[in-house]
Amino acid sequence: MTHQPDFTFIDLFAGIGGIRRAFEGKKGIGGKCVMTSEWNKYARQTYEANFLDHDDHMFNGDITEIDEREVPDHDVLLGGFPCQPFSIAGVSKKNALGRAHGFDDPTQGTLFFDIKRIIDEKRPAAFMLENVKNLKSHDRGRTFEVIKTVLEDELGYQVQTRVVNGRSFTPQNRERILIVGFREANDFDIDALELPEPRKTIESVLHQKGETPIPHDAGRYFDHRKGEVLDKYTLTENLWTYLQAYADKHKSAGNGFGFGLVKPGMTTRTLSARYYKDGSEILIHQENKRPRRLTPRECARLMGFGDDFVIPVSDTQAYKQFGNSVVVPAIHAMADHMKPYIEKALVAERESARRSA
Structure with missing residues (x-):
């Protein structure tokens, strides 16, 4: 007997499916994904390796090429739209290159408006x-005002926002803004979501001697016989010398730039998509050795992905993907908080349809 989902959703700017993982099926809050959009071929490779039940599922690449009328009907729209145009690092980089950012970015900044046209056409119960x-403060708040005006005044949704730190769930300081909207007025209160006290430290995500081997990792990251992370993750002497000199230079200039060395009992900085370059924001201390990068599996754990999550791509691509993803349990907490209101909205919708029939 086919299980009937509690609701349907679409997954836009899906990346490797972190948001989907929180909203779908038994591991999430019971929804069924009916459409995915992701343009990056490597992210799509990881996504498809982990979400194989694509029956009745539409997979699209570039959202700008999707006709909103062809998007399947859905109850909830989900989207982690590109953050580089609004992030502190992204804005700094674009300024240095003399390129536009925010809504002036000709490729990424306008992608919010693809969300707008889909919501406008399909009118989901929630998103x-x-x-x-940094989205809230970008361009002195004007960017965020445009977004809120579009969602509330033009589309007519009840919108609330909250900055949630993944630190409540994993040993990583990662603040992200969540924007939740409902088509019909209700008493949903985003600030009523209670987050657990941060307790986890770096040891909770690191490979440990005696840990159970992960079949789909096939020894790519950790030598279970020796009980050690593979040597390739330890920084080379040249790179470690460079990072120390770079940090010293900025420290003497009064800047805070430098590497983030993490020891037992500590938490980490935010994992970024540039982690593959030198790993400098999160370096793991090793006794009597140079520090090392996190392995891709440790990055997965740092983002709240379970060890069942398959990593089919190269280390470089994996670092980019996890750096661009979400802290899954943080999204799951918000999904749990939204679920009763999604259910009430759908009950009211069905009742209205019954009366109109």
């Missing part, structure tokens, strides 16, 4: 959007 904390 949840995710972005960097």
Whole structure:
């Protein structure tokens, strides 16, 4: 007997499916994904390796090429729309290159308006959007005002926002803004979501001697016989010398730039998509050795992905993907908070349809 989902949703700017994981099926809050959009071929490779039940499922690449009328009907729209145009790092980089950012970015900044046209056409009962904390302050708040005006005044949704730190769930300081909207007025209160006290430290995500081997990792990251992370993750002497000199230079200039060395009992900085370059924001202390990068599996754990999550791509691509993803249990907490209101909205919708029939 086929299980009937509690609701349907679409997954836009899906990345590797972190948001979907929180909303779908038994591991999430019971929804069924009916459409995915993701343009990056490597992210799509990881996504497809982990979400294989694509029956009745539409998979699209570039959202700008999707006709909103062809999007399947859905109850909830989900989207972690690109954050580089609004992030502190992204804005700094674009300024240095003399390029536009925010809504002036000709490729990424306008993608919010693809969300707008889909919501306008399909009128889902609810949506949840995710972005960097800096979205609220970008361009002196004007960017965020445009977004809120579109969602509330033009589309008519009841909208609330909250900055949630993944630190409540994993040993990583990662603040992200969640934007939740409902088509019909209700008493949903985003601030009523209670987050657990941060307790986890770096040891909770690191490979440990004696840990159970993960079949789909096939020894790519950890030598179970020796009980050690593979040597390739330890920084080379040249790179470690460079990072120390770079940090010293900025420290003497009064800047805070430098590497983030993490020891037992500590938490980490935010994992970014540039982690593959030198790993400098999160370096793991090793006794009597140079520090090392996190392995891709440790990055997965740091983002709240279970060890069942398959990593089919190269280390470089994996680092980019986890750095661009979401802290899954943080999204799951918000999904749990939204679920009763989604259910009430759908009951009211069905009752209205019955009366009209």
